[in-house]
Amino acid sequence: MKRNLFIAAAALALSACAGMGGGGGWQTLIDGDRGMDNFTHDGDANWRAEGGAIVADKGKGGFLVSKQSYGDYELRIEFWPDHNTNSGIYMRCSVREKLTDKLCHEANIFDQRPDQTYATGGIVHMGKVLQPVKAGGKWNVYEITARGTRITVVLNGVKTTEIDNAQFLSGPIALQFGNLPNNVPGGAIRFRKVQIRTL
Secondary structure (H helix, E strand, O other): HHHHHHHHHHHHHHHHHHHOOOOOOOOEEEOOOOOOHEEEEEOOOOOOOEEEEEEEEOOOEEEEEEEEEEOEEEEEEEEOOOOOEEEEEOOOOOOOOOOOOOEEEEEEOOOOOOOHHHHOEEEEOOOOOOOOOOOOOOOOOEEEEEEEEEEEEEEOOOOEEEEEOOOOOEEEEEEEEEOOOHHEEEOOOEEEEEEEEEE
């Protein structure tokens, strides 16, 4: 009898923990070199599993686009860019077939962006970088919260921008490999962990 009560109490506690945060626990989309099956390809970037991460370093540009769409959520992303990488985390994309920084919210990864207003840590066109953080040549962690009209971006523990914008409220997430201005090839981007928790 006592054993059955203990098991029931443990199950109840686990259930309560799973329900914390509104939408349950974390879902892992990329884990090391696994997870590309959670995304579709857009463009001609050479996405592949390599060295414990998902990598792109050649092509005219492209995206990994989540098969699922999301509204309110927390994102945690571990990424490694070269110093000359042009990449970004596209969120709540309004048109799945047309991914641009004007039809999505883009948390930028672009240390050498000519206009540093929206460089790494900013949300392009919408959220200026509050505190610059260079990401090139090392592993970094983005923690992004999208709740209602507000999006907050934290990079390596530093809050880099925050916006209040009702333009896009739901849509897929996309990971970008892009070129530099004038179609000069950009550096590699690596993602070794992408996790999401719906709110």
